[in-house]
Amino acid sequence: MKFKLRRNLFSFRNRVVVIVVGVSLGAVSLLYTNNMARKLREKEQHDVVLWAHAMERINRDVLGGSTPFQDPLVSDIMSTGNNIPFIITDQDLKVLHSHLIPDEIINHPGRLRKQIDRFTEENTPIPVKVLWSAEHYHIIFYGRSALLKSLYYFPYIQILVITAFVALGYVAFRSSKHDEQNRVWIGLAKETAHQLGTPTSSLLGWIEYLRSQDVDQTAVDEMQKDLAHLMKIVDRFSKIGSETPLTPANINEVVGESVMYFRKRIPRNVTLDYNGLAIAPVQANINAALFEWVVENLMKNALDALQGHGAIDVRISSDEQHVMVDVKDTGKGIPKGNWKLIFEPGFTTKTRGWGLGLSLSRRIIEEYHQGKIAVIDSEPGKGTTFRITLKRIFA
Template sequence: MKWRRDIFSFRNRMLLIAVGILLGTLSLLYTNNMARRLREKEQHDVSLWAHAMERVNRDVMGGAMEDPLVADIMSNGNNIPFIMTNENLEVIRYHLIPEKVIDHPDRLRRAIERLTAENTPIPVQFWWSKNHYHIIFYGRSALLKSLYYFPYVQLLVITAFILLGFVAFRSAKHDEQNRVWIGLAKETAHQLGTPTSSLLGWVEYLRAQEVDPDAVNEMQKDLAHLMKIVDRFSKIGSETPLTPANINEVVGESVMYFRKRIPRNVTLDYNGLAIAPVRASINTALFEWVVENLMKNSLDALQGHGAIDVHISSDDKHVMVDVKDTGKGIPKGNWKRIFEPGFTTKTRGWGLGLSLSRRIVEEYHDGRIAVVDSEIGKGTTIRITLKRLFD
């Protein structure tokens, strides 16, 4: 069923993307059509200017520019930039062109070239002489230019809204997942509370019987560890105080407990008790959970034989805890995916352990956890990095 939901989700996303592309394309086509019609109208207006001047020139020689109709048409009321010159390209009239352009020959030449590229110049022929004429160089109005760029601005706005909606959706989904995780963790802690309390009584009962004390002590250790697990689950979603702690000792306790419960063909090495102590602010119960989870994953990768090496190192700012194994390794494409909820290469399990480990390290301890090295058939190293404390 999960793969079907994934397919439907993928189809829905692709459908939304297709709808967005279609709407953007329709908007672009519609706006371009409006821009084309406006451009044709502006070209028609300029043609009317030229025609009006030619008509006036038939009646009043040289008086076209003084005619009230032509003056009104060419007045500042229009928003089409133009430069009118004579046959020698000497400027006679201009509109919406800066004076610094008109007064500078090179700038004037570039302006005329730009206007010519935008629209074909229109000549105004005088009836009394074929050698004397005016030329109207004109460009696109500010409104027309805005209309050309409007669909792209619209697409950017739509894209921004889509991204904001996506971020809001992801945030809401993430919050919902958090509530599910917290509810599941607290319910698990609640359900485990009763049997662990009962087991405490049974251990005390066994102590009063003729039972091997060493076996009872090991049972007591396992029960104490189970109570730690219950405490860890109860802390998920709650205010989690961090306190300065000796990382060597905290990791060492997990290693010592784990060492007695691994197969004989697996070795577990630890350097933390042989080096100078390093300190960091942690929640001991949750941090032990992460270390134990990494060792369990390493043990699963070994499949009954091999070695696990837990190594502590530090620099001026950080404490690093490396858990290295000689197991089957992880493909590089999965180095980040193994920390995603639900991802697992095992035949059993829900793929939640490393996801919870990342959440504990990054969200509760402001640290980092990542695969730093892995090779198929040779093993994997996962590193926890925390901020170091100094006395």
């Protein structure tokens, strides 16, 4: 047991280490990418400033009002190998030159204006003096290169990847932990069934012996019923974790058997009502042994909630598609915040018990029977109603 505990702790630490390492690598990568994007943006801004200076210098030697980007050297510097999109306009926003801007934008005033506004948001436009006219100037509007945009978007992609990595790690951790818990409970259930096999067989022999003695046979009959019920419990525990075949069954009769058994074993100040024998039969595919266990567990919880006095009402209802079994009590009730928590393994409000009854009930109904079990109504001090919902079948 100590070895297994240490191995589990080691496995847990390994998962934590993997997640921490993944997050750390992601954080380092994000910082590195952001730094690269910042440096590239500074370089591109510096390049555009150099273009502006080059244009102003050439202006000193240009006569007749020709534009400096018509100079072969400037044109080569600004276009060859350059992936920075830009638009050069005069002071009236008339396009004088552009690079990496589609013609359908340049030739459409509305789209051109939107493109200029977009460039202005990305980078501050740079004015270029026109030396032959103090009233005229050119403006360079420029955006981000494709590489710079990729670097800007890349951190968001990394965040998504890291988030997915952490989520998958968490799911894998929860799944492995859940599977390990399932193996423990399945093993415990089968071992319990195995251990109970010997005393139940012995009790069968003692009951047969008592039948041959001069004792009250009514008491022996009740003992026989309790033993039969105990053998059902052993059978249920042995089925946990195994393939569970479902067969068509009369829900009224199956629930009725559990109610009749409980009715003789509840305190005098508790009443147990059942409508199933007074309505038309309804059918569903169930494993009778496991389904009975769920119904009995709900009635046992209701009995515990009553604390010796009150009422339990078991009712069957149906529609065209479903069969509903309600177990209602007038007990202490459940706060609404605990309606879902009570089905979690280990959750209990009792001073004794492991808090597994409702957890196993949910598993039997939802995983084995493809149905639902839930609290549909409860109020502290007034009682609780549990509902089992199964798919109805027709004979």
